[in-house]
Amino acid sequence: MTSNFLTTFFRKFVPALVAIVIVLWLYKYYGALEYTLKNLAEFFRLIYEHLILVIISMAAAIAVGITLGVIMTRKALEGISPVIMAVVNVWQSVPSLGVIALAYGILPLLGMSGIGIVPALIALFMHAVAPIVRNTYAGVESVSSDVIESATGMGMTQKQILFDIEIPNAMPVIMGGVRTSTAIIVGTAPLAFLIGGGGLGFWIFTGIALVDMGIMLAGAVPVALLAMFVDYLLAMLEKVVVSKGIQADQYA
Amino acid sequence: MGTMLSFKEVTKIYPGAEHIKAINELSFDLEDGEICTLVGPSGCGKSTAMKMVNRLIPMTSGKILIDGQNIDRLNTIELRRGIGYVIQNIGLFPNMTIGENIAIIPKMKGWDEGRIKERVETLLDIVNLPAEEYIDRYPRELSGGQQQRIGVARGMAIDPPVMLMDEPFGAIDPINRDHLQNEFLKIQAKLKKTIVFVTHDIDEAIKMGDKVCLLKDGKLVQFASPEKMLTEPANDFVRDFVGGDRTLKRLNLLTIRTAIRPDPPVVLETEKSATAGTIMTETGAKHLITVDSEGRLTGYIDHEALKKDGETVEQIKCETEAFLPDTSSLKDGLSEIFSHDLEFLIVLDDSKRVIGTLYTDDIKKILRG
Missing domain, CATH: 3.10.580.10 (CBS-domain)
Structure with missing residues (x-):
């Protein structure tokens, strides 16, 4: 019991604590803390904008990603699913900066503005959706065919099999996709500043432009902490939405 | 005791393989409360024949009657819910507890909570797994043999007159298999279900069956009681299939x-x-x-x-x-x-x-x- 606790403690918490202490020390050393306290109102506005970017783009990505992933597993689409997957895979390899640049360049062609929060949201959404589609598809596909056969043979309808068997059993993999995606988006959201989307990127890019580590860290450190915090929340959520019968015994 | 299940000239031809009859005019009648073991070499069509009963595989021509009713006239979902189904790899739902697994069809049939709980407890009792200990556990916490027993309990959830079992003990080690077979025969002696039991193992077919249905290339070779199959094999194929030790196998069937x-x-x-x-x-x-x-x-x-x-x-x-x-x-x-x-x-x-x-x-x- 004790040794188990100690192992967990050393494996999980010690590295995180060390990282946080170093970052906070840098944060203070370069005057980021001082800068933040001086501009507290702006700090909260940037956090708010950042969260809006993350929450809205992720909510849309989860809804669309899971739906698309599930649709791709249906029998009728068996033929074209590999094609969609290939597109999704290529899409995922486009770097975040590239996605932002694409939004800036392509949206005006469609008659929309390439500047502001809307193009930023579209770009982030497009970037977030790929891992979720991939994981949902892989998760549902990986549900054992024996389980599906016995559900069918017992007289469950297609809909019951999807909602009571396939999605719940794919949940650990789907949640994995959501967590990956969220981590990427929290980290990519600062780039939204480049096309006028606001958020903590404002301080990061200002800091870089002025070669002022303090201002840069005042933007970058909250982004990192936010990523950790959101991931922690999702880990909690995972414990709720994934059945105990298929939960991994311990999160690495 | 009337006929519970009958196959009438059932034929199955898979699309894309029109020249092969996967099942070729299969006919037999099964009395109420009998176990019929479908046995034969791999590819003989035994699983196909069984899966046509709950229409997991649609038949090409012929008729299957359950208790005198043509299954083609029934709604697929209703038909399946009225037939117990147990497969080799069990197919318990890993995201649900043992209790939820067994309760799934009663729930869909709209039984009330109290009746479902009572039924689940009765079934766990029948398969010798105490309800208070197992009802809230998950499939992965159980051994293969225990999972198999839950699979059988789930198949019997709504007390269906007919059950289909596809190599139910195939994935179990020989010692436990023997034990589960005996236990299952004891349960069957009490419940008297009409069971179609697919196996590739002739010893299991002889041990479990009241009737043995031996198939080869989709054709019925012999349909008889185990005793008759051993003493009067219909042809050389049956003689070979039941094995050179068929005389000794009879010793297992006969009592002192x-x-x-x-x-x-x-x-x-x-x-x-x-x-x-x-x-x-x-x-x-x-x-x-x-x-x-x-x-x-x-x-x-x-x-x-x-x-x-x-x-x-x-x-x-x-x-x-x-x-x-x-x-x-x-x-x-x-x-x-x-x-x-x-x-x-x-x-x-x-x-x-x-x-x-x-x-x-x-x-x-x-x-x-």
Whole structure:
């Protein structure tokens, strides 16, 4: 019991604590803390904008990603699913900066503005959706065919099999996709500043432009902490939405 | 007892393989409460035949009747919910507890909570897994054998008259398989379901089946009781398939009762030793079985024992382990005779009374028919 606790403690918490202490020390050393306290109102506005970017783009990505992933597993689409997957895979390899640049360049062609929060949201959404589609598809596909056969043979309808068997059993993999995606988006959201989307990127890019580590860290450190915090929340959520019968015994 | 399940010239041709009849005009009738084992070499169509009963595989032509009703007239979902289904790899739902797994079809049928709970508890009791210990556990916490028993319980959830079982014990190690088979036969003796049981193992087919249906290349080769299949194989294929040891396999099917020799040489243990000696000389018997006043086995005496001092039989008798109840199989009986190097085996009834003896000669006679 004790040794188990100690192992967990050393494996999980010690590295995180060390990282946080170093970052906070840098944060203070370069005057980021001082800068933040001086501009507290702006700090909260940037956090708010950042969260809006993350929450809205992720909510849309989860809804669309899971739906698309599930649709791709249906029998009728068996033929074209590999094609969609290939597109999704290529899409995922486009770097975040590239996605932002694409939004800036392509949206005006469609008659929309390439500047502001809307193009930023579209770009982030497009970037977030790929891992979720991939994981949902892989998760549902990986549900054992024996389980599906016995559900069918017992007289469950297609809909019951999807909602009571396939999605719940794919949940650990789907949640994995959501967590990956969220981590990427929290980290990519600062780039939204480049096309006028606001958020903590404002301080990061200002800091870089002025070669002022303090201002840069005042933007970058909250982004990192936010990523950790959101991931922690999702880990909690995972414990709720994934059945105990298929939960991994311990999160690495 | 009427016919519960009948196949009438059922044929299956898979699209894209029109020249092969996966199932070729299969017909047979199954009585209510019988287990029919579908057996044959791989690719013979045994699983296909079974899966046409709940329309997991649609048939090309022919009819299947359940309790006189053509299954084509039933809604697929309703048809399936009325048939228990148990497969080899069990297919328990890993995201649901044992209780939820068993309750799934009753829930869909709209049973109320109380009735479902009661049913789940009854079923867990039937398969010997105490409800209070197992109902809230998840499939991965159970051993393969326990999961299989849950699979059977789930198949029986709404007490369906017909059950389909696709190699249900195929993935279990031989020792546990034997145990599960026996347990299942005990459950079946009580519940009397009509069961289609697919297996590739002829020994299992013979052990589990009231009827054995042997298929080859989609065609019925022989449909008969296990006893008949062993004694009167329809052709060389059946003879080969049941194996060169088919005579010995019959020993498993027959009970000692069928070969018992009545009027065993018994003597009351209260008799004088001298009287016992006289009986032995007169009848020429080498052994006498000693019994108490109720006729229950207490031991035996032979010529060696007679040389001992003792006034009554009770004082000179020897202990014996050479006995079996008359419900044991002839295989067990023969094994006892060989392993103890006996002249005969003592046969007892339920209350341990001596009712006869078993000689190898009598077994031989029965096997020769």
